[in-house]
Amino acid sequence: MEVGKMDENEWKYHGEGNQSLVVSHCQHLDRHLMSKDGMLAKHFYFPLLSLELGECSNFGFHGFLVSVLVNLEFQKMYRIMFLGGGGLGNETIVLFISDEMLMKPCSPLSPQRCVVLRFLKSPPNQNKEIIQLPLDFIRQLCLKIQPERPECRCDKDMDTLSGYAMCLPNLTRPQSYRLAEHRPILCIEIKPKCGFIPFSSHVSQEIKHKVCRYCMHQHLKNGELIYGCKDDQDCVSDWNELARHLKPFFFPSNGLVSGPHCTRTIVKELIQVITMTLLSSTDTCRAGDMKTVPVSQGRSYCEASAFNKELVRNGKHKLESSGLPRGCLLYKTLQAQMLDMLDIEGLYPLYSRVEQYLEEFPEERSTLQIDGPYNEAFYEKLLDLSTEDDGTVAFALTKVQQYRIAMTAKDCSIMIALSPCLQDECSEQRSVVLTSKSRFTFSVSVLDLDLKPYESIPHQYKLDGEIVNYYLKNVQAKDDSVMSNLFKENEDCTLVLHKV
Ligand SMILES: O=P(O)(O)O[C@@H]1[C@@H](OP(=O)(O)O)[C@H](OP(=O)(O)O)[C@H](O)[C@H](OP(=O)(O)O)[C@H]1OP(=O)(O)O
Ligand SMILES: Nc1ncnc2c1ncn2[C@@H]1O[C@H](COP(=O)(O)OP(=O)(O)OP(=O)(O)O)[C@@H](O)[C@H]1O
Numbered sequence: 001m002e003v004g005k006m007d008e009n010e011w012k013y014h015g016e017g018n019q020s021l022v023v024s025h026c027q028h029l030d031r032h033l034m035s036k037d038g039m040l041a042k043h044f045y046f047p048l049l050s051l052e053l054g055e056c057s058n059f060g061f062h063g064f065l066v067s068v069l070v071n072l073e074f075q076k077m078y079r080i081m082f083l084g085g086g087g088l089g090n091e092t093i094v095l096f097i098s099d100e101m102l103m104k105p106c107s108p109l110s111p112q113r114c115v116v117l118r119f120l121k122s123p124p125n126q127n128k129e130i131i132q133l134p135l136d137f138i139r140q141l142c143l144k145i146q147p148e149r150p151e152c153r154c155d156k157d158m159d160t161l162s163g164y165a166m167c168l169p170n171l172t173r174p175q176s177y178r179l180a181e182h183r184p185i186l187c188i189e190i191k192p193k194c195g196f197i198p199f200s201s202h203v204s205q206e207i208k209h210k211v212c213r214y215c216m217h218q219h220l221k222n223g224e225l226i227y228g229c230k231d232d233q234d235c236v237s238d239w240n241e242l243a244r245h246l247k248p249f250f251f252p253s254n255g256l257v258s259g260p261h262c263t264r265t266i267v268k269e270l271i272q273v274i275t276m277t278l279l280s281s282t283d284t285c286r287a288g289d290m291k292t293v294p295v296s297q298g299r300s301y302c303e304a305s306a307f308n309k310e311l312v313r314n315g316k317h318k319l320e321s322s323g324l325p326r327g328c329l330l331y332k333t334l335q336a337q338m339l340d341m342l343d344i345e346g347l348y349p350l351y352s353r354v355e356q357y358l359e360e361f362p363e364e365r366s367t368l369q370i371d372g373p374y375n376e377a378f379y380e381k382l383l384d385l386s387t388e389d390d391g392t393v394a395f396a397l398t399k400v401q402q403y404r405i406a407m408t409a410k411d412c413s414i415m416i417a418l419s420p421c422l423q424d425e426c427s428e429q430r431s432v433v434l435t436s437k438s439r440f441t442f443s444v445s446v447l448d449l450d451l452k453p454y455e456s457i458p459h460q461y462k463l464d465g466e467i468v469n470y471y472l473k474n475v476q477a478k479d480d481s482v483m484s485n486l487f488k489e490n491e492d493c494t495l496v497l498h499k500v
Contacts (some may be wrong), residue, residue, distance in 0.1 A: 203348030281327035336409035350396035
């Protein structure tokens with residue numbers, strides 16, 4: 001396939017976020033798609049997952065289940081799944097900088113590699129994965145996919161003027177997967193949002209020591225609950241439907257699935273698989289990137305998280321700070337998120353220091369690599385994790401760039417791709433996960449590691465204030481008034497005994 005001879009009919013809409021729109025190549029895949037009854041029609045919620053994962057660790061994440069993809073049909077998920085209660089414990093962490101954050105060589109456009117094209121909604125800055133496509137192809141593709149785009153994303157359009165796109169491997173398939181295999185695929189996408197309590201001494205508002213940003217932010221967003229087990233009946237039918245789609249993966253030779261017990265068994269198998277893959281070891285961390293930093297001494301979990309409420313309900317008032325397995329992707333993601341060591345309140349004055357310097361010496365902008373290139377040299381400058389401010393621009397810049405990495409890690413997605421395999425087919429090169437009746441080859445990848453822009457820092461500072469103020473005014477104030485009414489009611493009923 002040549003860039004010059006692109007045919008929009010070979011590409012189909014795959015999904016999109018706030019900044020990018022993704023199309024995947026359908027060559028060789030349609031046949032497979034047509035032959036399987038694997039479409040998911042509804043949103044599913046996985047409250048159980050939180051408990052399973054929560055039991056083995058005190059994580060520090062609020063995870064979204066973004067989507068479940070069964071046999072190449074995509075379904076977006078919008079509700080919150082709590083992966084953990086936001087605790088850190090008094091451990092040390094190891095600085096993780098993913099190889100995937102570094103630039104990679106351009107991937108060739110090859111259908112054998114099951115590529116996706118990721119269009120940025122605004123023009124990209126430098127990145128070697130970026131290719132330029134014929135404008136006519138992009139215009140035709142836009143028209144073709146427009147009806148499939150969710151309405152809430154249509155306020156932004158693809159950049160049809162520059163012709164730029166990123167060509168990436170399709171991460172919804174296990175890395176070892178070959179198109180000729182025609183195996184079914186199960187893919188799960190999770191957004192591990194940051195759920196830990198900031199440990200910086202710069203935090204000025206008490207509430208930030210009790211409730212994490214994620215929980216507070218949900219109130220400011222005022223979004224409508226699209227799926228969240230509001231209606232029990234609806235929830236049961238969703239679970240059953242999910243189980244029906246998953247059964248061939250987990251119980252390939254069993255009879256029909258029926259009844260809540262079977263559904264629960266199947267979903268538990270799914271949860272087990274997600275847990276094992278997320279906690280499995282990865283080898284992307286290079287020894288040269290290791291460094292330790294001290295973390296939280298204070299409160300370690302978010303009071304508002306559902307995970308915390310669940311623990312209290314189960315009579316567990318204290319979380320074990322056993323920690324995640326060190327080699328796993330969740331651990332590494334958490335480490336990267338924790339590069340936000342000063343909190344935006346401590347970071348913003350440092351950003352202002354850099355800004356002031358740049359106003360005086362604008363020509364320094366490129367030497368300081370404010371806008372990249374994000375290469376080895378860029379990351380090497382970020383290994384200093386000290387939080388002692390020596391008043392220099394160098395210190396300020398290091399903290400600013402570390403914060404950008406943390407923000408990127410707080411907004412990435414994890415894609416788990418699974419495909420069933422037989423025992424004798426599992427070679428040493430493939431990662432394999434076992435369930436009670438099946439075995440899968442799998443891969444776990446990280447998506448959306450575009451470094452957050454330097455310019456977003458003032459916005460983050462302002463937003464932080466808005467999030468906290470909104471929460472204090474609209475949520476905590478209401479909670480307080482409920483408490484004070486309760487108190488008044490109690491007062492009314494008080495029987496006062498006088499000595500006679
Ligand atoms: O601010 P957050 O934590 O809500 O994260 C935003 C995401 O919201 P969500 O994951 O749904 O909660 C938001 O995702 P959605 O558009 O909601 O899918 C974006 O990823 C946004 O990034 P950017 O500003 O477009 O680069 C994200 O914004 P930043 O990471 O830039 O703050
Ligand atoms: N390489 C890939 N392989 C398969 N699917 C992908 C790939 N890259 C992106 N996607 C899908 O496209 C969606 C949007 O991509 P991405 O998260 O990179 O967009 P974004 O606009 O940067 O997101 P955000 O809204 O978080 O800023 C992802 O959630 C994922 O489902």
